[in-house]
Amino acid sequence: MKALVTGGHGFIGSFLVERLLKEGFHVRCLVRKSSNLQWLKGLQQVELCYGDLTTPKSLPAACQGVEIIYHIAGTLTGANLDRYFSVNTQGTIDLLKATVQVAPNLKRFVFVSSVAAIGPSNHFQVSDETTPCQPVSIYGKSKLEAEKDLIQNFSHIPYTIIRPTIVYGPRDQHFLTFFKFAKRGIFPVPHPYERYYSIIHVSDLVDGIFQASQNERAVGQTYVMCNPEYYSFETMAQKLAAPFQNNPKFIPVPKFAIKLIGVAGDLHQWWTKKETMFNSQKLPEVTAAAWVYTPQKAMDELGFKIQTSLEEGARQTVAWYQKHKYL
Numbered sequence: 094m095k096a097l098v099t100g101g102h103g104f105i106g107s108f109l110v111e112r113l114l115k116e117g118f119h120v121r122c123l124v125r126k127s128s129n130l131q132w133l134k135g136l137q138q139v140e141l142c143y144g145d146l147t148t149p150k151s152l153p154a155a156c157q158g159v160e161i162i163y164h165i166a167g168t169l170t171g172a173n174l175d176r177y178f179s180v181n182t183q184g185t186i187d188l189l190k191a192t193v194q195v196a197p198n199l200k201r202f203v204f205v206s207s208v209a210a211i212g213p214s215n216h217f218q219v220s221d222e223t224t225p226c227q228p229v230s231i232y233g234k235s236k237l238e239a240e241k242d243l244i245q246n247f248s249h250i251p252y253t254i255i256r257p258t259i260v261y262g263p264r265d266q267h268f269l270t271f272f273k274f275a276k277r278g279i280f281p282v283p284h285p286y287e288r289y290y291s292i293i294h295v296s297d298l299v300d301g302i303f304q305a306s307q308n309e310r311a312v313g314q315t316y317v318m319c320n321p322e323y324y325s326f327e328t329m330a331q332k333l334a335a336p337f338q339n340n341p342k343f344i345p346v347p348k349f350a351i352k353l354i355g356v357a358g359d360l361h362q363w364w365t366k367k368e369t370m371f372n373s374q375k376l377p378e379v380t381a382a383a384w385v386y387t388p389q390k391a392m393d394e395l396g397f398k399i400q401t402s403l404e405e406g407a408r409q410t411v412a413w414y415q416k417h418k419y420l
């Protein structure tokens with residue numbers, strides 16, 4: 094089976110690439126000239142195709158003759174409005190257009206979206222695929238627009254949409270800040286800090302993505318993927334910080350201070366022209382009271398299940414960060 098993986102050199106994508114190689118797939122990755130390919134090093138079987146989601150003419154070569162596309166690439170943090178939409182929305186549309194042109198034998202287009210497309214949970218009710226979408230961030234809106242375009246204009250393509258919650262695990266750079274606080278034993282949290290989250294370990298997500306891509310029932314479907322259990326911020330932080338054995342403290346940060354940090358992120362981005370992990374765009378996500386979801390549909394229809402407990406995932410992730418000198 095010939096597969097194209099976009100974002101195959103990133104955190105989630107690189108684990109998926111390893112899994113596909115184990116399954117005997119021929120894997121092509123869309124990479125940019127500027128991409129860091131460290132996680133693909135040593136995987137000689139991977140074919141690299143240079144291109145960019147924001148350069149439509151570079152995409153047909155990547156899609157040429159593939160039978161399955163795992164569209165994982167996306168911009169998650171720190172981008173401005175234009176960039177979120179040009180990569181996450183327009184980039185997905187242009188990839189779909191290229192697919193229609195040059196991949197006549199396509200069996201599946203798997204789009205990794207996000208629960209940010211649904212938005213935070215309302216009054217602590219667990220959200221699922223039937224929950225009306227009310228994204229609160231530009232990131233969530235850009236993912237939702239891509240989903241809508243896929244469903245409305247490319248329904249003749251056998252697609253599957255995956256919406257992961259927070260993903261953690263070895264190689265991740267986005268949630269690393271959380272582990273840095275865990276190491277110090279101090280978590281600054283927006284006041285009031287009674288917040289609830291769903292989360293998933295990268296290996297469980299990769300299993301779920303692969304299962305969905307191989308199951309005919311998943312054609313034309315959308316799946317939330319996360320642990321069935323959700324946690325208060327305090328419980329999640331205690332479990333993930335357990336390897337440090339330092340009994341973390343929680344420091345409430347007033348909302349105005351969070352806003353200031355967001356503005357500082359905006360200024361830093363404007364000055365350096367580099368994307369920052371946190372800016373004003375992220376405020377509504379950080380201050381929402383609950384991001385809790387159920388993967389029941391994926392469990393019922395795909396046999397999706399969680400194999401990595403939060404405790405085991407934390408132990409493994411911290412060990413990896415320490416070994417690679419991130420912590």
Ligand SMILES: NC(=O)c1ccc[n+]([C@@H]2O[C@H](COP(=O)([O-])OP(=O)(O)OC[C@H]3O[C@@H](n4cnc5c(N)ncnc54)[C@H](OP(=O)(O)O)[C@@H]3O)[C@@H](O)[C@H]2O)c1
Nearest residue numbers: 100103104105125128145146165166167207257258259260
């Ligand atoms: N991590 C999470 O908690 C989480 C949760 C829900 C959904 N997701 C979704 O999962 C996907 C993967 O996220 P991740 O955590 O693995 O992030 P990541 O490590 O930052 O990977 C993102 C990948 O997208 C690529 N990319 C960005 N802009 C691109 C462009 N214009 N053209 C081609 N490739 C581009 C990046 O390549 P470069 O190295 O060249 O920039 C990178 O390989 C994203 O779509 C994200 O929205 C992630």
